Amino acid sequence: MTTTADITRSIDARGMPCPGPLMSLIGAIREGTVGDMIEVLSSDEGSRTDIPAWVSKAGHELVEVAEDEGFAHFVIKKVR
Amino acid sequence: MPARVVVLGGGVGGTLAANLLDKELGGDVSVTVVDPTGMHVYQPGFLYVALGEANGRWLSRDERTLLRPNIDLAVERAIRIHPEAGTVQLERGGNLEWDYLVLATGARLVPEQIPGLVEGSQEFYSLEGAERLREELRRFDGGRIKVGIAGIPYKCPPAPVEFVFMLEDHLRKRGIRERSELTLLSPLNRAFTIESASKVIQPIMVERGIGLETFFNVESVDPSAGIVESLEGDKAEFDLLVLVPPHRGQKVIEDSGLGDAGGWVPTDRFTLQAAEHERVFAMGDCTNLPISKSGSTAHFEAPVIASRIASLIRGTVPKTNYGGRVMCFLETGNGQATALRFDYEHPPTPPQPNRAWHTAKWLFNRLYWETVPKGRIPERATKERS
Amino acid sequence: MSATIAKSLDLKGLSCPMPIAKTAQAIRDLKPGELIESFATDPGSVPDFAAWCKSTGHVMVEQTQESGVYHFLIQKR
Numbered sequence: 001m002t003t004t005a006d007i008t009r010s011i012d013a014r015g016m017p018c019p020g021p022l023m024s025l026i027g028a029i030r031e032g033t034v035g036d037m038i039e040v041l042s043s044d045e046g047s048r049t050d051i052p053a054w055v056s057k058a059g060h061e062l063v064e065v066a067e068d069e070g071f072a073h074f075v076i077k078k079v080r
Numbered sequence: 081m082p083a084r085v086v087v088l089g090g091g092v093g094g095t096l097a098a099n100l101l102d103k104e105l106g107g108d109v110s111v112t113v114v115d116p117t118g119m120h121v122y123q124p125g126f127l128y129v130a131l132g133e134a135n136g137r138w139l140s141r142d143e144r145t146l147l148r149p150n151i152d153l154a155v156e157r158a159i160r161i162h163p164e165a166g167t168v169q170l171e172r173g174g175n176l177e178w179d180y181l182v183l184a185t186g187a188r189l190v191p192e193q194i195p196g197l198v199e200g201s202q203e204f205y206s207l208e209g210a211e212r213l214r215e216e217l218r219r220f221d222g223g224r225i226k227v228g229i230a231g232i233p234y235k236c237p238p239a240p241v242e243f244v245f246m247l248e249d250h251l252r253k254r255g256i257r258e259r260s261e262l263t264l265l266s267p268l269n270r271a272f273t274i275e276s277a278s279k280v281i282q283p284i285m286v287e288r289g290i291g292l293e294t295f296f297n298v299e300s301v302d303p304s305a306g307i308v309e310s311l312e313g314d315k316a317e318f319d320l321l322v323l324v325p326p327h328r329g330q331k332v333i334e335d336s337g338l339g340d341a342g343g344w345v346p347t348d349r350f351t352l353q354a355a356e357h358e359r360v361f362a363m364g365d366c367t368n369l370p371i372s373k374s375g376s377t378a379h380f381e382a383p384v385i386a387s388r389i390a391s392l393i394r395g396t397v398p399k400t401n402y403g404g405r406v407m408c409f410l411e412t413g414n415g416q417a418t419a420l421r422f423d424y425e426h427p428p429t430p431p432q433p434n435r436a437w438h439t440a441k442w443l444f445n446r447l448y449w450e451t452v453p454k455g456r457i458p459e460r461a462t463k464e465r466s
Numbered sequence: 467m468s469a470t471i472a473k474s475l476d477l478k479g480l481s482c483p484m485p486i487a488k489t490a491q492a493i494r495d496l497k498p499g500e501l502i503e504s505f506a507t508d509p510g511s512v513p514d515f516a517a518w519c520k521s522t523g524h525v526m527v528e529q530t531q532e533s534g535v536y537h538f539l540i541q542k543r
Binding site: 009011012013014015016017018019020021022023024026027028030031032033044046050053054057058059 | 231232233237267268269273274275295297311312313326340341342349369370371372373404406408420422423424425427428
Binding site: 435436437439440443444446447450451456 | 482488510521
């Protein structure tokens with residue numbers, strides 16, 4: 001389980017459909033540095049498939065996915 | 081001795097927050113708006129300029145005419161903010177002291193961040209860009225047009241989608257639709273950020289023969305080869321490329337150590353206070369909140385900030401929270417539009433595009449100056465019966 | 467009042483900017499001089515209708531409020 005100390009940037013996108021959790025993640029990856037650990041909290045159903053799909057296509061690492069009360073918690077590592 | 085509030089930025093958020101504070105507190109507050117140009121620009125109009133449907137002249141007004149008379153306007157650039165000292169340094173050497181600070185500094189375009197973007201593509205995120213694109217479209221006589229996004233976050237997620245629909249109309253009116261190929265390059269695996277809205281607009285795109293490429297986040301442009309590349313490793317060929325440029329927070333935010341990796345101000349989603357600085361508030365495009373960078377966001381945030389600062393000045397407990405309310409139009413061409421209305425508790429349920437929403441958007445554009453920046457505070461009706 | 471009320475719109479429950487949008491759409495079918503009346507509950511419609519009349523030249527003949535319902539009587543220019 002990734003601890004708070006490891007997280008470079010945390011995005012709480014719960015209840016925020018636009019631009020949405022995946023867009024916000026892409027922004028954090030674009031603005032970040034290699035090695036960054038980005039945490040995304042999302043209450044949006046589609047993110048459960050969309051986030052892993054993009055992370056895979058873009059060549060980054062999906063470190064962790066966890067389900068919580070009404071939202072999902074992702075940790076992504078910027079690999080390149 | 082009135083409390084001093086400095087508002088950095090004279091856009092829709094800053095102007096409205098200043099007006100609401102002045103209206104609420106009168107002589108108990110002294111408000112100063114600081115803006116580098118002193119001109120208030122209606123950015124949603126750029127799209128229409130690019131398509132030759134509006135004249136850029138009507139998109140700017142003197143900020144002084146939009147502010148209540150007791151509000152000071154300093155046409156200056158702020159270069160450094162000192163939150164602990166409660167001051168703002170101005171470029172020409174002056175210094176402003178404040179008891180409360182409102183950051184409404186917006187976003188700046190940083191096109192140079194993407195190799196080949198400036199030479200190889202067009203944009204409608206600035207008036208100059210929109211005018212240049214208008215000329216380019218006049219010369220365009222058929223070919224492959226690609227519309228994409230070269231940075232995230234960016235202002236107005238509906239805009240590239242609206243542009244593609246309106247451009248399709250435009251090409252048809254000019255009689256060159258048959259020999260033009262239109263494609264939207266989307267950063268996501270669907271046409272638009274909001275899934276329910278995407279479900280509504282994607283069938284219309286198919287109907288109109290507008291192509292969609294997904295997971296395409298622009299990384300570089302090769303102007304001579306006419307190729308745009310994505311960070312996902314894909315390429316697309318174009319004859320005309322229109323891109324949303326990358327955005328960052330303003331330099332003053334970054335130079336003052338108030339911004340995150342993108343220069344955006346870490347902000348509380350409910351109170352709109354800047355993290356770690358309880359007398360500093362942030363609104364609109366300049367925050368790091370993962371919400372829409374849209375005029376309507378600033379419009380709905382302004383009353384919250386005005387109310388909270390008014391409470392603090394009066395010594396009462398601030399109670400108003402921003403509930404995430406946003407309201408955006410999405411033009412789908414052919415005289416129709418839909419609307420995106422949501423907040424933190426209520427996801428959007430966009431209606432099928434219709435004429436009523438197109439009219440509503442048209443009216444909003446036309447009535448903006450008379451309604452939004454001054455605060456649509458309802459006047460008393462001429463006759464009131466209870 | 468010599469002019470006729472050509473159209474009456476019940477826009478109660480609609481939020482901004484729908485009341486003004488529906489009225490602007492409907493007034494297109496009227497002849498100059500004819501009246502349109504709109505009933506709305508959104509308080510924002512008051513400044514919206516005022517701004518629209520100012521911008522278009524249509525005349526706000528009467529504007530009243532009763533029990534949370536705003537009534538606008540507008541003459542097409």
